[in-house]
Amino acid sequence: MNEETDHGVTFGRVAPMLPVRDMARALAFYQGVLGFRKVFENGRPVGFVILERGAAELHLTLQPHHAPAPFNVAHLLVDDADALHARCVKxxxxxxxxxxxxxxxxxxxxxxxxxxxxxxxGHETGD
Known part of the structure; x- marks a missing residue:
């Protein structure tokens, strides 16, 4: 048995679901600052969005009463953490x-x- 088919189930993609209080503001950040593109939306008003950039995928869900968790909710590997850090700071x-x-x-x-x-x-340093 190999790891991919152990227990008779093959796993595919996993995408974090991020709760947002204001979808327009969240989209402005994820698209405008981080460069994601919207590939799907659902609801009127829009209550769910799928964003992609490269191999990364994020799901946003409208949760008007969302209180943020005091821990990291996603980990994003990139090829240049310095460049993304600069974009976030700017x-x-x-x-x-x-x-x-x-x-x-x-x-x-x-x-x-x-x-x-x-x-x-983060990005891998090779160390």
Whole structure:
């Protein structure tokens, strides 16, 4: 038995579902600052959106009473954490953990989106 078919189930993609209080504001951030593109939306008003950029996929769900969690809700691997950090800073995103090299081979930082969702970002350093 191999890992992919263990227990008779093959797994596909997994995408984090991020709750947002204001869909338009969230889309402005994820599309305008992070460069994601909207590939699906549902509802009137829009209550669910799928965003993609490269191999990354995020789902946004409208939750008007959302209270952010005090921990990271997603981890995003990129090819240049420094460049994404600069974009986040320029856009005024709150940086929760500063950009630094980690002992486990990542250069990483954590930011909050406009709804307080914490996202850990990193790129492999090869160390």
């Amino acid at each position: 856009a005024g995103a709150r940086i929760v953990k500063s950009l630094r090299d980690k002992e486990y081979g990542l250069r990483a930082f954590v930011f909050q989106d406009p709804d307080g969702n914490r996202i850990d970002v």
